[in-house]
Amino acid sequence: MNTCKCSKAESDRERIETLSAQPEGKGLVTIEEEPIIGETPQAILKSWLTPNPLFYIRNHYTIPEGVSDWELTLDGNVEDALSIALQDFHSFPIQTLPITLECAGNNRSDLEPTVPGNPFQNGAVSTAIWAGVPLRHLLERAGVKEGSVEVLFEGFDSGEPAPGESHQPYLRSLPIDVAMHPDTLLAYEMNGEPLSREHGYPVRLVVPGWYGMASVKWLKRITVLQENFVGFFQTDRYIIESDDGETVPVAQMHVKSLISWPAEHMHLPAKPHMINGMAWSGFAHIAKVEVSDDGGKTWQSADLVGPRYRYSWQQWNFAWTPKSSGKYTLVARATDEDGNEQPLETRWNSLGYIINGVRPVCVEVE
Ligand SMILES: Nc1nc2c(c(=O)[nH]1)N[C@H]1C(S)=C(S)[C@@H](COP(=O)(O)O)O[C@H]1N2
Numbered sequence: 001m002n003t004c005k006c007s008k009a010e011s012d013r014e015r016i017e018t019l020s021a022q023p024e025g026k027g028l029v030t031i032e033e034e035p036i037i038g039e040t041p042q043a044i045l046k047s048w049l050t051p052n053p054l055f056y057i058r059n060h061y062t063i064p065e066g067v068s069d070w071e072l073t074l075d076g077n078v079e080d081a082l083s084i085a086l087q088d089f090h091s092f093p094i095q096t097l098p099i100t101l102e103c104a105g106n107n108r109s110d111l112e113p114t115v116p117g118n119p120f121q122n123g124a125v126s127t128a129i130w131a132g133v134p135l136r137h138l139l140e141r142a143g144v145k146e147g148s149v150e151v152l153f154e155g156f157d158s159g160e161p162a163p164g165e166s167h168q169p170y171l172r173s174l175p176i177d178v179a180m181h182p183d184t185l186l187a188y189e190m191n192g193e194p195l196s197r198e199h200g201y202p203v204r205l206v207v208p209g210w211y212g213m214a215s216v217k218w219l220k221r222i223t224v225l226q227e228n229f230v231g232f233f234q235t236d237r238y239i240i241e242s243d244d245g246e247t248v249p250v251a252q253m254h255v256k257s258l259i260s261w262p263a264e265h266m267h268l269p270a271k272p273h274m275i276n277g278m279a280w281s282g283f284a285h286i287a288k289v290e291v292s293d294d295g296g297k298t299w300q301s302a303d304l305v306g307p308r309y310r311y312s313w314q315q316w317n318f319a320w321t322p323k324s325s326g327k328y329t330l331v332a333r334a335t336d337e338d339g340n341e342q343p344l345e346t347r348w349n350s351l352g353y354i355i356n357g358v359r360p361v362c363v364e365v366e
Pocket residue numbers: 055056057058059060061101102103104154155156157170198199200211212213214215216217218
């Protein structure tokens with residue numbers, strides 16, 4: 001990595017300067033208007049928590065119309081099917097957890113050769129404090145019967161997921177042990193506010209540690225299954241080719257870091273700077289973050305700062321004094337406590353998922 005590979009993101013700096021210049025400094029970077037898809041402008045964030053209006057949005061279909069008499073159905077391989085109204089949720093035990101969600105296609109625009117799909121830069125990852133009822137509580141109430149292998153989640157949104165595909169709702173399943181995990185939430189609050197329409201009002205699933213596609217929004221129905229679910233968003237998408245030609249489902253978030261500041265192509269005065277960013281892994285806490293200012297030839301340890309939660313990204317800082325003026329290629333690399341290391345290169349795949357290779361940020365010191 002001797003040469004700076006950041007030229008593709010030339011627009012980054014202008015974009016960030018425009019956003020920062022707005023009075024509230026707010027606004028998602030729009031990828032698509034309909035269905036709405038937008039990414040978080042990481043460089044303007046001041047906290048490890050992403051404010052709700054800046055939390056990335058990824059929708060496959062138009063946001064569903066609000067339903068006035070919403071009830072959630074829980075059925076399938078259970079003793080007693082349940083029908084749960086929104087006010088019932090407030091009488092159930094509440095669990096509150098800071099959780100990072102990353103879209104499986106985050107950083108897709110970095111792939112070469114390019115692949116179809118939303119051309120995300122590094123903004124399809126955000127963190128909120130989610131509050132809701134552990135799904136386990138409701139599954140136990142309904143009484144999960146023997147022989148159950150998966151739980152299926154249906155959203156209120158529907159459409160044609162791709163040209164030539166039949167009209168269908170957003171449907172995803174989870175293995176029964178993940179569904180029964182006490183931290184898997186039916187969330188109705190995000191950063192202390194009721195869920196907004198964009199993020200799944202009235203109730204959504206939040207699966208800590210998993211890529212975002214698992215966290216089904218606008219829940220309509222939950223069904224306990226005795227077989228593995230086959231469906232567009234389960235077995236045609238969110239799969240990745242392994243080296244032996246098999247396909248594996250996209251599941252937990254692979255270890256990754258991002259440099260929040262400086263942004264690409266910034267011009268910096270020749271003085272000490274605080275490089276900062278985030279690091280996360282769906283498997284374990286972050287153990288270390290290393291930073292390089294020479295494109296990955298030499299590395300130094302960054303400081304892990306701020307709160308240290310199991311499912312939330314970890315903030316890090318690196319006090320950097322450039323040795324002289326000139327161009328620098330800044331790179332960050334994270335390792336988690338399970339020993340997973342962020343790779344130097346992403347494994348290219350045709351649908352563009354799990355893009356966790358290090359992403360150089362080029363800056364010029366004047
Ligand atoms: N019902 C429904 N749930 C959904 C989606 C969707 O299109 N419909 N998109 C999924 C994907 S791919 C992601 S990355 C996350 C994004 O959640 P957010 O928009 O709240 O950030 O929602 C997931 N849940």
